Amino acid sequence: MDIADFYETFFEEAEELLADMERLLMELDVDDPDSEDLNAIFRAAHSIKGGAGTFGFTVLQETTHLLENLLDNTRRGELKLRRDIVDTFLETKDMLHDQLDAYRNGSEPDAEAFERISKVLQKIALEELGQEPVSAPSEAAASAPAEPEPQAVVEPAAAVDHGASRKVAIALSGVGEKDRDLLVDELQHFGKVLSQSGNAERYDVVLESTESLEDMEAVLCFIIEPDQLSISESAAEASPVVEKAPDVTPPAAAAPVEPQPAPETPATTNSETVESKPAAPKAAPKANKAAKGAESSTIRVPVDKVDQIINLVGELIITQSMLEQTASNMEIDSHGPLVNGMNLLQRNARDLQESVMSIRMMPMDYVFSRFPRLVRDLAAKLGKDVELVTEGKSTELDKSLIERIIDPLTHLVRNSLDHGLEAPDKREAAGKSATGRLTLSAQHQGGNILIEVIDDGAGLNREKILAKARSSGLTVADSMSDDDVWQLIFAPGFSTAEQVSDVSGRGVGMDVVKRNIQEMGGHVEILSEPGHGTTTRIVLPLTLAILDGMSIRCGKETFLLPLNAVLESLQPQAEDIYSMAGDDQLLKVRDEYLPIITLHRALDVTGAKTAVTDAIAVIVQGEGRRYALLVDDLVGQQQVVVKNLETNYRKVPGISAATILGDGSVALILDIADLHRLDRRKSQQRFEAKRTHLHEVSPA
Amino acid sequence: MSNQPSVEAAITDAASSEYLVFSLGEEEYAVDILKVQEIRGYENVTRIANVPDFIKGVTNLRGVIVPIIDLRLKFDLENVEYGGQTVVIVVNVADRIVGIVVDGVSDVMSLTPDQIKPAPEFGVTLSSDYLNGIGSLEDRMLVLVDIEKLLTHEEMQLVERTAESA
Numbered sequence: 001m002d003i004a005d006f007y008e009t010f011f012e013e014a015e016e017l018l019a020d021m022e023r024l025l026m027e028l029d030v031d032d033p034d035s036e037d038l039n040a041i042f043r044a045a046h047s048i049k050g051g052a053g054t055f056g057f058t059v060l061q062e063t064t065h066l067l068e069n070l071l072d073n074t075r076r077g078e079l080k081l082r083r084d085i086v087d088t089f090l091e092t093k094d095m096l097h098d099q100l101d102a103y104r105n106g107s108e109p110d111a112e113a114f115e116r117i118s119k120v121l122q123k124i125a126l127e128e129l130g131q132e133p134v135s136a137p138s139e140a141a142a143s144a145p146a147e148p149e150p151q152a153v154v155e156p157a158a159a160v161d162h163g164a165s166r167k168v169a170i171a172l173s174g175v176g177e178k179d180r181d182l183l184v185d186e187l188q189h190f191g192k193v194l195s196q197s198g199n200a201e202r203y204d205v206v207l208e209s210t211e212s213l214e215d216m217e218a219v220l221c222f223i224i225e226p227d228q229l230s231i232s233e234s235a236a237e238a239s240p241v242v243e244k245a246p247d248v249t250p251p252a253a254a255a256p257v258e259p260q261p262a263p264e265t266p267a268t269t270n271s272e273t274v275e276s277k278p279a280a281p282k283a284a285p286k287a288n289k290a291a292k293g294a295e296s297s298t299i300r301v302p303v304d305k306v307d308q309i310i311n312l313v314g315e316l317i318i319t320q321s322m323l324e325q326t327a328s329n330m331e332i333d334s335h336g337p338l339v340n341g342m343n344l345l346q347r348n349a350r351d352l353q354e355s356v357m358s359i360r361m362m363p364m365d366y367v368f369s370r371f372p373r374l375v376r377d378l379a380a381k382l383g384k385d386v387e388l389v390t391e392g393k394s395t396e397l398d399k400s401l402i403e404r405i406i407d408p409l410t411h412l413v414r415n416s417l418d419h420g421l422e423a424p425d426k427r428e429a430a431g432k433s434a435t436g437r438l439t440l441s442a443q444h445q446g447g448n449i450l451i452e453v454i455d456d457g458a459g460l461n462r463e464k465i466l467a468k469a470r471s472s473g474l475t476v477a478d479s480m481s482d483d484d485v486w487q488l489i490f491a492p493g494f495s496t497a498e499q500v501s502d503v504s505g506r507g508v509g510m511d512v513v514k515r516n517i518q519e520m521g522g523h524v525e526i527l528s529e530p531g532h533g534t535t536t537r538i539v540l541p542l543t544l545a546i547l548d549g550m551s552i553r554c555g556k557e558t559f560l561l562p563l564n565a566v567l568e569s570l571q572p573q574a575e576d577i578y579s580m581a582g583d584d585q586l587l588k589v590r591d592e593y594l595p596i597i598t599l600h601r602a603l604d605v606t607g608a609k610t611a612v613t614d615a616i617a618v619i620v621q622g623e624g625r626r627y628a629l630l631v632d633d634l635v636g637q638q639q640v641v642v643k644n645l646e647t648n649y650r651k652v653p654g655i656s657a658a659t660i661l662g663d664g665s666v667a668l669i670l671d672i673a674d675l676h677r678l679d680r681r682k683s684q685q686r687f688e689a690k691r692t693h694l695h696e697v698s699p700a
Numbered sequence: 701m702s703n704q705p706s707v708e709a710a711i712t713d714a715a716s717s718e719y720l721v722f723s724l725g726e727e728e729y730a731v732d733i734l735k736v737q738e739i740r741g742y743e744n745v746t747r748i749a750n751v752p753d754f755i756k757g758v759t760n761l762r763g764v765i766v767p768i769i770d771l772r773l774k775f776d777l778e779n780v781e782y783g784g785q786t787v788v789i790v791v792n793v794a795d796r797i798v799g800i801v802v803d804g805v806s807d808v809m810s811l812t813p814d815q816i817k818p819a820p821e822f823g824v825t826l827s828s829d830y831l832n833g834i835g836s837l838e839d840r841m842l843v844l845v846d847i848e849k850l851l852t853h854e855e856m857q858l859v860e861r862t863a864e865s866a
Contacts, residue, residue: 311763314763315762315763318763557746557747602749603749603750604749604750605749643763643764643765644765645758645765647764647765647796648764648765648766648767648796648797648798649758649765649766649767649796649858650857650858652748652749652750652751653750654749654750655748658746658758658765660760660763660765664744664760665744665746665760666744666746666757666758666759666760666765667746668746668748668758678750
């Protein structure tokens with residue numbers, strides 16, 4: 001294995017740890033922080049520091065080191081948290097992320113930013129830990145109004161800790177010679193190795209060191225498993241500090257930089273060992289166990305491998321359907337076992353398909369978890385008081401969609417904060433609580449997922465939107481329905497914000513949001529009530545790979561309709577059909593007049609039923625448009641594997657994709673919205689052709 | 701470029717490069733064998749509406765949806781029939797898999813550079829832009845088709861132009 005592979009593992013893991021750290025910091029109750037959470041945050045910083053040290057990412061290591069020290073003080077109750085301190089921690093986390101990205105791209109992180117953040121962190125350490133204040137009186141006054149920390153005085157200063165070296169006994173079990181030498185090398189970074197002896201089964205090392213046991217353990221666990229290791233202080237020769245032995249923790253402010261194991265060290269171990277490196281300090285055994293449990297129950301797999309399995313399973317299902325068709329013609333009496341076997345195969349194949357598909361599914365929490373931070377920062381910037389509520393975090397969505405939904409959703413959240421929710425005084429004047437409420441929710445509805453961004457702000461302003469639309473040159477009418485008015489904000493370049501802020505208001509967003517979502521096969525709806533808020537609803541298919549379809553026949557050809565677009569189907573009666581100018585027809589369904597689109601005309605199918613009353617009208621809805629699609633026959637519902645037409649061919653008008661039927665032939669999946677556009681275009685052409693024809697005929 | 705024998709062929713083997721010879725009506729054509737993935741019969745093609753007539757539709761090639769193009773229609777040949785002899789040459793061009801319908805596949809030929817003559821400027825239906833040249837073999841004449849150029853040309857409407865997809 002190459003060291004570069006470990007880099008990637010480290011980056012991925014560090015990124016996850018940073019995300020955890022942010023989430024925990026966000027959830028932290030500043031006045032009464034949960035010690036488990038504090039420990040978890042500390043451990044995250046600690047693990048990153050360790051990894052950064054191993055790979056020689058010095059700046060990252062030093063930054064995490066400073067942060068870790070403060071976190072350590074915090075979890076021991078020496079540093080009392082305040083909102084501004086948490087803010088600084090969050091800022092540091094962002095900085096760490098930048099540094100990580102820099103290393104990932106093979107460049108050095110921004111040294112200036114590092115200088116700045118380390119000054120800030122050091123200042124907190126100095127001020128909050130009762131040491132002499134530094135020369136920044138204005139800021140000190142602003143940021144240190146807290147009562148002096150009693151513990152901080154009691155706590156031995158770094159210098160005291162520093163000299164306090166004691167003997168540490170380390171027992172290694174089941175460690176090979178090569179690893180053992182590495183471990184001893186590592187230990188020499190911590191202090192003086194007094195003695196070493198033993199064999200592969202058990203090897204004892206006695207070390208004189210000032211470092212904490214946890215630090216040692218964390219470093220050694222890069223090389224071996226935690227259960228191979230036992231570290232204890234040899235009490236007999238204990239030096240003075242050992243009084244607080246059971247809870248020995250890293251020295252407050254002066255813990256030296258983590259030693260850097262030789263770069264080849266991790267290369268001699270397998271990746272599993274590296275994965276287990278967040279060998280959490282013993283301080284939180286419970287959390288440690290939980291973390292380990294989660295670790296062993298997941299594996300990292302490249303997405304293309306998963307996709308390959310999904311494709312293969314898709315093929316399997318098709319083969320199975322083909323066999324099933326053959327078997328269904330057989331006599332059950334003479335081929336009983338075969339028919340039974342086919343039934344079993346069918347069930348197993350479907351189960352397999354479902355399980356495989358679920359691999360790609362990810363909970364919406366992956367998306368939602370990044371919003372608390374965004375909302376908090378934005379709300380502070382805008383001077384608004386906002387409470388963020390998330391619902392349906394565990395709702396699952398296909399991975400490819402979940403990644404693509406982040407940007408549009410971020411945009412909608414920003415919009416809600418900026419334009420939707422009012423400032424606290426305005427809210428109070430309107431009789432609402434000063435704290436605005438922003439809800440993100442996700443839920444399944446049939447084969448779709450419904451994602452909503454709900455604010456209880458002022459709602460959309462109909463007049464303002466209409467006025468703005470007019471001034472932007474859009475054609476509007478006062479009689480437009482609310483829904484149509486709301487759709488205007490998706491027009492390119494549209495923004496009603498009176499002031500363009502750096503948050504939103506440049507009008508380059510909503511049309512992009514809409515387009516992105518349409519590309520994912522979904523659509524956006526807006527519901528708004530003046531004074532009560534706005535709900536933006538995104539409807540997306542759960543996955544792009546499998547479709548619940550209704551197969552229909554037209555002439556000799558079979559097509560599939562996405563089931564979620566089908567509202568109902570009926571046999572049209574002659575008295576319900578109305579003609580409109582030219583050859584346009586309308587179908588009266590209950591109290592509604594729906595345009596009729598004839599499939600065989602739109603797709604030039606030969607041999608289809610031409611009389612409207614012979615056909616079946618399927619009422620479909622796509623992109624908010626509803627119409628009656630005339631087909632010859634309904635065949636049935638089935639789940640199909642969606643195959644992209646564009647892989648080897650191109651986009652076809654009126655068609656969204658293709659699939660392979662049980663007999664191995666290809667059937668096209670209709671694109672309801674595009675079919676409507678195609679039909680419009682075609683009847684326009686027919687109309688023009690007729691006119692030219694008339695013109696040609698009349699002079700003759 | 702198009703009037704020269706393929707540079708690749710000259711490098712790999714100065715002596716010859718191999719071509720798959722197929723027939724369209726009475727004429728013999730050939731394509732670079734390295735572009736050919738497989739040869740199969742013409743069956744089970746699903747028609748696609750609102751596309752040029754030479755695009756016969758799509759078919760299922762072991763789970764992959766592959767467009768089928770009838771070169772006979774593209775080249776305006778008469779007597780286009782589909783029978784047991786009708787063959788689809790599956791080619792791999794520009795990261796795409798495309799099937800082309802021909803009347804039959806005869807053999808694989810090795811052509812030396814001096815057997816490949818520059819293609820003359822001619823017809824509208826088959827511009828010399830799409831040709832690698834003319835292969836002359838005793839009394840036979842092979843039209844060496846640059847299948848990649850032909851299939852990716854915009855008038856084939858096989859590959860979406862960037863302007864269109866925006």
